[in-house]
Amino acid sequence: MITFAILKKQIIIMNKIAVIGAGTMGNGIAHVFAQNNYNVNLIDISQDALDRAIATIGKNLGRMVAKEKITEEDKTKTLANITTHTNFQSGVSDRELVVEAATENIDLKLKIFKDLDANAPADCILASNTSSISITKIASVTNRPDKVIGMHFMNPVPIMKLIEVIRGYATSDEITNTIMEMSSGLGKVPVEVNDYPGFVANRILMPMINEAIITLHEGVAGVMEIDTVMKLGMAHPMGPLQLADFIGLDVCLSIMNVLYEGFGNPKYAPCPLLVNMVTAGKLGVKSGEGFYSHTHGTKELVLADTFK
Secondary structure, eight states: OOEEEEETTEEEEEOEEEEEOOSHHHHHHHHHHHHTTOEEEEEOSOHHHHHHHHHHHHHHHHHHHHTTSSOHHHHHHHHHTEEEESOHHHHHTTOSEEEEOOOSOHHHHHHHHHHHHHHSOTTOEEEEOOSSSOHHHHHTTSSOGGGEEEEEEOSSTTTOOEEEEEEOTTOOHHHHHHHHHHHHHTTOEEEEEEOSTTTTHHHHHHHHHHHHHHHHHTTSSOHHHHHHIIIIIHOOSSOHHHHHHHHOHHHHHHHHHHHHHHHOOGGGOOOHHHHHHHHTTOOBTTTTBSSEEOOTTOOSOEEOGGGO
């Protein structure tokens, strides 16, 4: 779908999108835009990562074909809408919107946005998929803070409906309205929030996950017991410890540190067990072990050796 929006009293057509980062979130964002007939440049420094991303998108589209949600022709058209780039400058030089979906690292994101500001067209909107880092801080390294905004997609992107649209201190009404309209056109439900640590989703979710880890650390109950209480007692689709594994314990720690530093309140201090697990490389699904052991294709939950 092509988005029409009024920007500075002019009607503009936005169809040229770039996505920075070919990981789980980046390939999902590229998938959604391409499936809605946007012209997408998917950019990553690694050609292998780009190849894996295209393969993943193809596999996910194939599942949709098998379920008769789309046709084989839709799949072919979607893949044809995506072009991969390892050259940053050429990938963004003619884009109208860039969505950054790199690792949740403040230094990396600031560098990317400096480079985007230097290489993307002056009227290009710059969005970040950050789950916790200040949009105002990201915007401060550019010469276009009014055109910098957060688009926090949820994982898995093709399935989850929510997009947290985060406006920084200087983000204009026109840019916010444009991104809200575009998000709706993607078949998503955009929710506008302001730029404070953790925004809404992670300000509420991450302290809950951290408290579940504290509950485990203090020996109140085991991994399975904690997750079972939250699934059966609170109707959560998965327990907080299982969810932490899927998010990545390193990401959870990073967000807790943002909350702790941003609010200066001890209640946001990350649990020592979380810190130790990340230090030991037990990151959840991405490393193969967190609170659970994760084997590709295994649906049954198996406790990691540490918690048996």
